[in-house]
Every structure is written in C-alpha cells, then in structure tokens.
Amino acid sequence: MARRAPLIDGLQFCRYRREIFAQMRRGKVDAAHVTIAYHENRIETLGNIAAWNRRFQDNADLLLHADSAAAIRRAMAGDKTAILFGFQNCSPLDDDLGMVQIFRGLGVCFMQLTYNNQSVLAAGCYEKHDAGVTRFGREVIREMNRVGMVVDMSHSAERSTLDAIEISRRPIAVTHANPEFFHRAPRNKSDTVLKELAQSGGVLGLSLYPHHLKSGSECSLESFCAMAERTVEIMGEKHVAIGSDLCQGHGDEVVAWMRDGKWRRKSGGEAEARWPPPLPWFAGNEDFGNIKAGLRRRGFTEAQAAAVMGGNWMNFLEHSLAPGG
Amino acid sequence: MARRAPLIDGLQFCRYRREIFAQMRRGKVDAAHVTIAYHENRIETLGNIAAWNRRFQDNADLLLHADSAAAIRRAMAGDKTAILFGFQNCSPLDDDLGMVQIFRGLGVCFMQLTYNNQSVLAAGCYEKHDAGVTRFGREVIREMNRVGMVVDMSHSAERSTLDAIEISRRPIAVTHANPEFFHRAPRNKSDTVLKELAQSGGVLGLSLYPHHLKSGSECSLESFCAMAERTVEIMGEKHVAIGSDLCQGHGDEVVAWMRDGKWRRKSGGEAEARWPPPLPWFAGNEDFGNIKAGLRRRGFTEAQAAAVMGGNWMNFLEHSLAPGG
Numbered sequence: 001m002a003r004r005a006p007l008i009d010g011l012q013f014c015r016y017r018r019e020i021f022a023q024m025r026r027g028k029v030d031a032a033h034v035t036i037a038y039h040e041n042r043i044e045t046l047g048n049i050a051a052w053n054r055r056f057q058d059n060a061d062l063l064l065h066a067d068s069a070a071a072i073r074r075a076m077a078g079d080k081t082a083i084l085f086g087f088q089n090c091s092p093l094d095d096d097l098g099m100v101q102i103f104r105g106l107g108v109c110f111m112q113l114t115y116n117n118q119s120v121l122a123a124g125c126y127e128k129h130d131a132g133v134t135r136f137g138r139e140v141i142r143e144m145n146r147v148g149m150v151v152d153m154s155h156s157a158e159r160s161t162l163d164a165i166e167i168s169r170r171p172i173a174v175t176h177a178n179p180e181f182f183h184r185a186p187r188n189k190s191d192t193v194l195k196e197l198a199q200s201g202g203v204l205g206l207s208l209y210p211h212h213l214k215s216g217s218e219c220s221l222e223s224f225c226a227m228a229e230r231t232v233e234i235m236g237e238k239h240v241a242i243g244s245d246l247c248q249g250h251g252d253e254v255v256a257w258m259r260d261g262k263w264r265r266k267s268g269g270e271a272e273a274r275w276p277p278p279l280p281w282f283a284g285n286e287d288f289g290n291i292k293a294g295l296r297r298r299g300f301t302e303a304q305a306a307a308v309m310g311g312n313w314m315n316f317l318e319h320s321l322a323p324g325g
Numbered sequence: 326m327a328r329r330a331p332l333i334d335g336l337q338f339c340r341y342r343r344e345i346f347a348q349m350r351r352g353k354v355d356a357a358h359v360t361i362a363y364h365e366n367r368i369e370t371l372g373n374i375a376a377w378n379r380r381f382q383d384n385a386d387l388l389l390h391a392d393s394a395a396a397i398r399r400a401m402a403g404d405k406t407a408i409l410f411g412f413q414n415c416s417p418l419d420d421d422l423g424m425v426q427i428f429r430g431l432g433v434c435f436m437q438l439t440y441n442n443q444s445v446l447a448a449g450c451y452e453k454h455d456a457g458v459t460r461f462g463r464e465v466i467r468e469m470n471r472v473g474m475v476v477d478m479s480h481s482a483e484r485s486t487l488d489a490i491e492i493s494r495r496p497i498a499v500t501h502a503n504p505e506f507f508h509r510a511p512r513n514k515s516d517t518v519l520k521e522l523a524q525s526g527g528v529l530g531l532s533l534y535p536h537h538l539k540s541g542s543e544c545s546l547e548s549f550c551a552m553a554e555r556t557v558e559i560m561g562e563k564h565v566a567i568g569s570d571l572c573q574g575h576g577d578e579v580v581a582w583m584r585d586g587k588w589r590r591k592s593g594g595e596a597e598a599r600w601p602p603p604l605p606w607f608a609g610n611e612d613f614g615n616i617k618a619g620l621r622r623r624g625f626t627e628a629q630a631a632a633v634m635g636g637n638w639m640n641f642l643e644h645s646l647a648p649g650g
Contacts, residue, residue, distance in 0.1 A: 129456030135453075
C-alpha cells in the first residue's frame with residue numbers, strides 16, 4: 001500500500017481525452033472526482049458512463065475507475081489516476097429513489113442535491129428563495145447515506161445546505177466552492193455553512209474557478225493561499241481541501257449548457273456564457289504543485305499542506321464511500 | 326352548434342373503461358378533464374396517451390378527444406363526452422422546457438406545476454416550506470401561456486399558487502380543491518387564494534373527494550351546496566365550477582402510487598393509503614344532476630347553477646386553450 005500523501009482533486013470537468021490524462025500523471029494527480037452529469041437524465045447519464053468505460057479501456061495505462069478509498073490506493077501503487085464519478089445535479093435519478101442505489105452500483109460516488117436551480121430535493125444558489133431540503137430530499141439523503149454516496153452541496157443555497165448537514169447521518173461535502181468572506185458570490189459559502197460543515201465532519205474543496213475568486217482570473221496565488229489559511233482557521237485543518245472546478249478544453253457551448261440546460265432558451269440577464277481566462281498559476285492538472293508550494297510559503301507545514309492537497313479528501317472518502325451509514 | 330349549457334367536470338381520474346364512459350353519457354357529462362400522469366416521466370406518459378388513443382377508437386360512439394372549446398361543442402352536438410388530458414405534476418416534462426409544446430401538440434390541456442411535493446417548478450402543499458415559483462417555473466408558465474396549456478395549482482402550496490397567478494399572463498385554474506373556510510386541509514385553499522384567483526379571471530373547481538370535505542364521506546349535499554354558495558360570494562359567480570376529483574374503480578395500490586410515487590418506499594405517518602368511501606349523493610358520473618338540484622334548492626337560479634356545472638369552465642377554456650397568450 002502506498003503511504004505517501006495523496007494528491008486528490010475534489011471536482012473537475014474537463015474535455016477528457018488522453019492528453020489530459022497524461023497531464024494528470026505528470027501533475028501526480030492520484031485521484032479526481034469528475035462530473036459525469038449536469039442536466040442529463042437517467043438514459044443520457046448511462047451514455048456518459050459508457051463513454052467513460054471506453055476511456056478507461058483506451059487509457060488503462062494512465063487511469064482506473066475508483067469507487068472506494070482502497071481503489072485510490074491501488075491507483076497510487078500503480079502510478080495511475082483514480083477517477084471517481086459524480087453528478088452535479090439529481091437529474092439522473094429521474095425522480096426515482098431507487099436510482100440512487102443503481103448509480104452507486106455503477107460507481108457514482110458523489111451527487112449534488114441541486115445544481116443552480118431548485119431541484120426536487122433542495123434549492124440551488126441562484127433561486128431567489130430557499131425552502132430547504134424537501135420531503136423527497138430527506139428520503140434521498142438517507143438512501144445516499146445507506147449506500148455510501150457523498151451528499152455534495154456545492155451549488156446549493158444556504159438553508160438547503162444547512163438542512164442537508166443536519167439530515168445526513170454521515171458527513172457531507174462541498175466539493176468545489178470558496179468562502180464568501182473571500183469573494184461574495186451566490187456560489188460561495190457563508191461562515192455559518194463553513195462552521196457547520198466542519199463541525200459535522202465535512203470537507204470544503206477550495207475552488208480555482210475564476211468566478212469564485214476575488215479579482216477573478218487576476219487572483220494571485222498569494223491571495224488564494226491567504227484565503228486557504230483563513231478558511232483553515234475557521235474550519236480546522238482536517239476540513240479544507242481542493243476542488244479545482246477545472247473546466248479545461250471546452251467550447252463556450254458547454255458553459256451555456258451548464259447554465260441553461262433544458263430549462264430555458266437562453267441565458268437571462270447574467271454575464272454572457274463564456275469561459276473566463278484561466279489563472280496563470282493554475283491552468284491544468286500539471287499545476288497542483290504550484291498551490292502546494294504557495295501554501296508552504298504561506299506557512300503551512302508539509303503535513304498541513306499535504307492534508308489540504310489530498311489527505312483530507314482521503315480520510316473523508318475512507319469513511320464516506322463504504323456502505324451502511 | 327349546441328347552445329344548451331354544458332356539463333363539464335374540471336378533473337377526474339377513474340379506472341376508465343366502457344362502463345364508465347357509458348355512465349358519463351347517462352350522466353350527460355359533456356366534457357371531463359382526465360388525469361393522464363401523476364409521477365410518470367415522458368416515456369411513461371406517451372404510453373398513457375397511447376392507451377387513451379385505444380380507448381377513443383374502441384369507444385368512438387361515446388367519446389372524443391378534445392383540446393379546444395370547439396371540440397367540446399362538437400362532442401355536445403354529437404352526444405359524446407369530450408375528454409381533455411391533463412397532468413397532475415410536471416414529471417412528464419423530464420425537466421425539459423421543450424416538452425410543453427410537444428405535449429400540448431398531443432392534446433394535453435392542463436398541467437399542475439406540482440403534485441403534493443416540491444417540483445422543479447414550484448412547491449406542493451405537503452412541503453413544510455414553500456419558496457414559490459422557481460426560475461424554471463417562470464419559464465414553463467410563460468411557455469404554457471404561449472401554447473395554450475392551463476396552469477393548474479390544485480395541489481400546490483399557497484405562495485407558489487399566488488406566484489403562479491401573478492406570473493401567468495393568462496388566467497389559471499385550481500381544477501379540484503375546496504376552500505379552507507369549509508374544511509382545513511393542506512389541499513384546500515385560503516380566502517386569499519380564492520380572491521386572487523377570481524380577480525385574475527381564474528376558476529376553482531369544487532371537489533367531491535371526501536378528504537377535501539367537512540365530515541369526509543359523511544358530508545351532506547346541503548353542506549356542500551352551502552359551501553358553494555359562500556364560495557360564490559367570495560369569488561363571484563363566474564369563477565366557481567366543479568372538479569369532482571372522482572377516482573372510481575381503482576384499487577388501493579393506486580392511491581398508494583399517487584402518494585408515494587417513486588420518491589419514497591412507503592407512506593410516512595399519514596393516514597393509511599386507502600380510498601375513502603364515496604359520498605352517497607356523488608359516487609360516479611351519473612350523479613352530477615344531484616349537485617345541480619342541490620344548488621337549485623340552495624337558491625341558485627337556473628343560470629347560476631348551470632354556470633357552476635359547466636358554463637364557467639366552458640368560458641374559461643374558450644379563452645385558455647387557444648395559443649398565443
């Protein structure tokens with residue numbers, strides 16, 4: 001078994017192809033949670049899993065499909081990147097509680113209860129009002145607990161997020177978002193959420209997506225690391241990790257799909273659906289070393305920096321992905 | 326064209342077969358809005374429409390499929406019952422705005438934005454909290470307005486209902502519910518909703534389902550007609566009609582399906598999922614005459630009683646089912 005500290009990305013969604021998998025290996029990414037559905041229904045999601053199965057076959061020297069901490073350790077031992085599947089929305093359930101176990105059986109490890117909008121389970125952060133976790137939402141959280149699928153509230157609204165923390169019998173995650181104290185945006189989280197999440201044993205993955213950062217694409221590594229330090233002060237050093245939200249290689253039609261899905265004809269009064277320019281110090285899977293170096297310069301010990309870069313996700317997944325919560 | 330006053334039922338969901346269609350004819354039911362989906366998705370709903378197409382073929386002497394006021398008049402002229410399709414939930418959309426026009430093209434005239442639970446469009450009346458119509462809900466209401474599909478808020482929560490009245494450019498309906506002043510139940514409507522609905526040109530269909538009535542299955546015809554009279558005082562005589570919620574011939578597994586759908590394994594702490602005994606004075610489609618007679622005895626004029634028994638629905642549908650709102 002590998003004993004070195006793992007490097008784990010809590011969320012990314014790239015235009016995956018061999019070139020990116022090779023970058024993952026060069027960047028020593030041991031595991032990444034990748035998004036396999038935004039607005040897709042059950043059938044479309046099965047198609048996305050089938051596409052990933054082909055990628056695993058075609059890139060078996062670089063990747064393996066993981067749905068446990070043990071599988072991540074196998075990847076580390078074999079110099080591969082472990083890929084964990086996740087949904088950014090509950091749309092693949094097609095409103096059927098029974099699909100939670102089925103998708104868990106297909107290796108889906110994370111599910112957001114909502115993307116930006118109201119779902120049948122909870123409210124997204126772009127809704128004007130948030131009534132919290134719904135009747136169906138309670139049932140789904142309990143079922144996710146039972147089968148070992150992580151409740152992810154990254155895009156959810158505040159009350160819904162606090163409800164999910166309370167209802168879930170296992171710690172939950174915010175795989176990719178930043179604290180509101182750093183940059184005020186609907187996607188970022190209040191001090192209350194940070195504290196409740198940490199107290200319940202959950203993990204926050206800090207995001208590198210420019211819209212979640214102060215000064216956007218101009219945000220400096222130093223500024224990001226100062227945010228990480230302050231977040232650790234609030235949440236404790238076991239509860240802060242990275243969820244890069246790296247979206248490499250997509251055309252603008254993909255960000256339009258994320259925002260508009262099938263629910264409206266075109267974006268409303270929001271910013272035009274375009275990808276922001278990437279950060280100069282984090283443009284891809286080869287750049288996680290920059291973040292670790294930045295944290296060390298900020299004063300994080302080697303152990304503290306390693307925890308943020310993957311150790312905390314590893315501990316969390318060790319407990320979260322086993323069935324029977 | 327038939328000029329007599331039509332008898333129109335604003336909602337029912339029976340175990341439809343020739344025997345019931347014959348009862349409709351004996352009861353002189355000119356038109357009925359029938360439910361073709363509760364929790365069904367797009368594909369399952371198409372199957373339900375196909376089953377109805379077979380019923381129309383097999384019972385062409387008794388029925389016709391209607392999606393306009395003109396078609397209801399054709400049914401009246403030919404001594405047939407006009408069947409109008411409706412959904413009690415938005416599940417057939419499969420979260421896709423584009424399905425509104427497609428289902429309207431297949432003859433679906435009504436859609437509830439929610440059944441009892443939170444949907445992606447609005448909150449149902451059994452949710453603890455109600456955040457109103459959602460972002461997607463606004464888009465769907467506008468699309469329903471455009472294609473001429475009636476927004477039905479029968480099972481929706483209060484704030485969501487008031488939001489829908491405000492957002493919709495065309496009058497909306499509560500096809501089957503009673504006033505809360507008569508019987509306090511999550512499914513019944515407040516005076517505020519009654520007034521706003523009437524002011525906006527909408528219609529309330531009074532329900533004969535025992536759980537919506539004071540004293541349940543023991544409710545007397547006189548008590549029902551007194552409620553109708555008081556409701557007309559609040560809403561005005563153009564805005565009150567009948568939506569019987571007649572659920573004839575189903576086994577208890579059907580009421581369990583309505584309540585639990587695919588979202589939970591079994592009913593929670595609610596009353597056991599069983600059909601209540603029918604009212605002695607309203608057990609089927611032959612019994613609408615009893616209600617009209619009761620209204621006349623209560624003091625409704627012939628014209629007022631005829632308006633409640635169908636004239637008001639006819640006027641509403643005349644304006645609501647045409648495209649281009």
